Amino acid sequence: MEAQTPSERALNILRRRLCDPNFIFSAFSDSPDSNYSKLKYLISDSVTKGCNNSMLLLGPSGCGKIEILDLVLKDLRNENPEMISVVKLDGQLHSDDNHALKEIARQLCSEHKLLFSKVASSDDNSQFMIAVLREYGLAHMTMIFVLDEFDLFTQYQFSKSCSLQGKQRFLYSLLDAMQSVKSQAVVVGVSCRLDADQLLEKRVRSRFSHRKLLFLPPSNGEIQKLFDCILTLPADSSLPDDYVIKFNAKINNILGDQRLKEILNTLSVSDSSVRQFLKFLFRVVCDMDTKSGLLSLENFQAAVLSIQRQPKLEIQRGS
Amino acid sequence: MENEGSPHVIRRTTRSSSSSMPNTPNKIQESKKKVDSCSPSILDDLVSREEHVSLDTLVSNFPGRKLQILDILRLVGPLNSPMLPLYLYGGPSTGKTSVVLQIFRHLKRPFVYSGCRTCYNPRVLFESILNQLALHRRNLGNGYSSAKRCERPADFVTYLQELLTGVITSLKANSAKPGLLETGERASGEMVYLIFDDIELVREWHKHSGIISLLFKLHCYLKIPEVGLIFITNSSPDTYYLDTVLAEEPVHLFFPDYTEDELEQIFLRNQPNPKLYSSFLDAVLNPFCRITRRIDVLSIAFEPLFQKYCKPLSDLGLVPNRDEKRILCSYLNPHIALSTNEVFKVLSNSSLEVEENEEKAKKKENVRKLGDGQDPNDIDFHISISAKYLLISAFLASRNPATLDAALFDSTGGGDNRKRKRKSSETSKEQKEQGEQDLLMKGPGTFPLERLLAIFQCITSVAEGFVEEEQLKDGLLEVEVGDCGLMSDVLLQLSTLCNASFISRGESCPLEGLTRYRSTVSEDMALKVARSLKFPLSKYLYRR
Structure with missing residues (x-):
């Protein structure tokens, strides 16, 4: 295990990078007009000013909405610890309002080392949430609610054919609690439905600010930057210097190749999200020749073929 | 952890032996000695207990799967390197599950296997994964209860996160101790792999449509890089697009069907006399x-x-x-x-899509051949006997007016009454000549499903009597009929016939709201089918 070759270690580094969204999206964070900076400004503003806020992050799936949000929250937590606590909910898991309230209570309990009661009723949980919100307001701390798959929170009640009052009850009670109590809270909804704000019913919409941040698939320039950033090995790692130089030279070489541009083009025709690009790079890196330890253009070509598979055709052919 | 050691062996044995290829029985040797020598721990429990296999034996154990094995090894990656979720698909019996399990035997890394066939609902699936991770065994002592009661996906994610972090920290602690690694019998690495088998079955779980996207999104929820997810299924990835529009799409790997050469290699393994067998x-x-x-x-x-x-x-x-x-x-x-x-x-x-498609294609091909006029007396395509009867009954239902059914088919279906009934239909024939002409011009009539089934039941009960008489004459027919119950899967056969456009499904009747069918086969064709069954079709036809 200790006797790993440089190429194996390089492979390990690359794979770690590809599977770590923090690394990948931090590449986007430096420019001032990026979504990262906007989002950070919005949230830190409401943290320092001590006001309520709400916003929606919209964009097609796989473009790093939640990843960038995570990055922002991590940075903010580092900058002002003890000021922020984050509650994360997912529309797929907690769209039922009872479960959502329970999950909020559970996360708050585990954050403040309180004993969480599983049998607490939904009313108890909502009381608890309001009490905590009030305390937060008094202590000038900000609670951040992250609602992933926001559209599902708006849809759940329709299927249950509840009374009118039951519609979007969770969102309503959350937003209403924020307004009625003197609190500091930020609600961030994340959705890949661009019309997510239209799904809100009137009483919820009026309590929701209509701030929207649009996340778009990366442009060609960004893809190339990402490519360079992910595949270039760091010079200060434990890897031998000459190997790193050779590897990076090869990557630069490939990056300048016209054929690579064609490959990236074909890739972005079907799906231009970051996630698809990462999947592609993952395959490339997996196919890396461990003997020479270098990536070659053939790796890229093979990977794009394996991504463009046509499963139905394969099964029909039976081979 | 220490005190609940040895009983784990039993569970592992059953799983691993069932997972191994049936034709490698010599390889399945439970190494009990190992268990006695080293104190069991979390590592031992999650790693396959079978003997270590080298890459060469692994490849030679699976003829024709070398490419796939190498691909999986590359995608799973070297020690301690994270991976994106992996999605293995391919037809049934192409060695997906056994290849994966043997690969983990080769890698000696901890994994949790759960097949969605045995774990038949979300709760069982969740609890089986959690039990395996918590090293919990259901036995008499704990009243066969699970480690954690867990029904909702949200709970599952929370518990899974807790347990996995625990397992991974203990793995890291263990791999930090160099002494243990040298024994070579411990699990290696800090990664834990979750393997989900037969996930296409999850789609059929009622009211749990969210589970499949939960599984695909699991690694977004967990956010633990030390967890690898592997999905095994026999349906192709685009069947999941509907469920997982929002979900993360895993890395695909296809297991193609074996070629003829590969099949030969597989069947030649472990044969006492390979020359003769080949x-x-x-x-x-x-x-x-x-x-x-x-x-x-x-x-x-x-x-x-x-x-x-x-x-x-x-x-x-x-x-x-x-x-x-x-x-x-x-x-x-x-x-x-x-x-x-x-x-x-x-x-x-069996309602396998692919085979059915093949079958249909064949039928169509043969129908075309018939149209060309080859083999006029013989239908040379294969459909099951019950499908043939169904075809005939559909033809009858389309051709004869519904009012005559009672006259033509006695409810007992006795063969003796047939002639008398037919005569009565003959007497009415002249009076209705005009009506007949109309009918002929109108083409085949429509009929509801109930009528088709009633006719089908009548003519099969007649035919069974027939077959008994002719058993001695025609051996082949006896074999074919004897085995399959004629009523088996009638609805399935009907849908097959519909798909093969022998029967067309019309729009539903505006008054009754039932779907009506119409037989589209020509009379020649129906007669041919009837002849192949030795069924007296002409006796039942209204005009002749």
């Missing part, structure tokens, strides 16, 4: 390959055939020369046809 395969493999390439089906079909093949031989160690081969082949040939029929029947009953 000459047997030469004769048998080609016709069977056209029907199916599933090893499980083929191996069942080949076993009795090989016995028949060997019957004339006195010495099983013999290597047949060319002439002998030819003689043996000619001896075997009639059995092959019979046996392929059987295999075909089994497949047509």
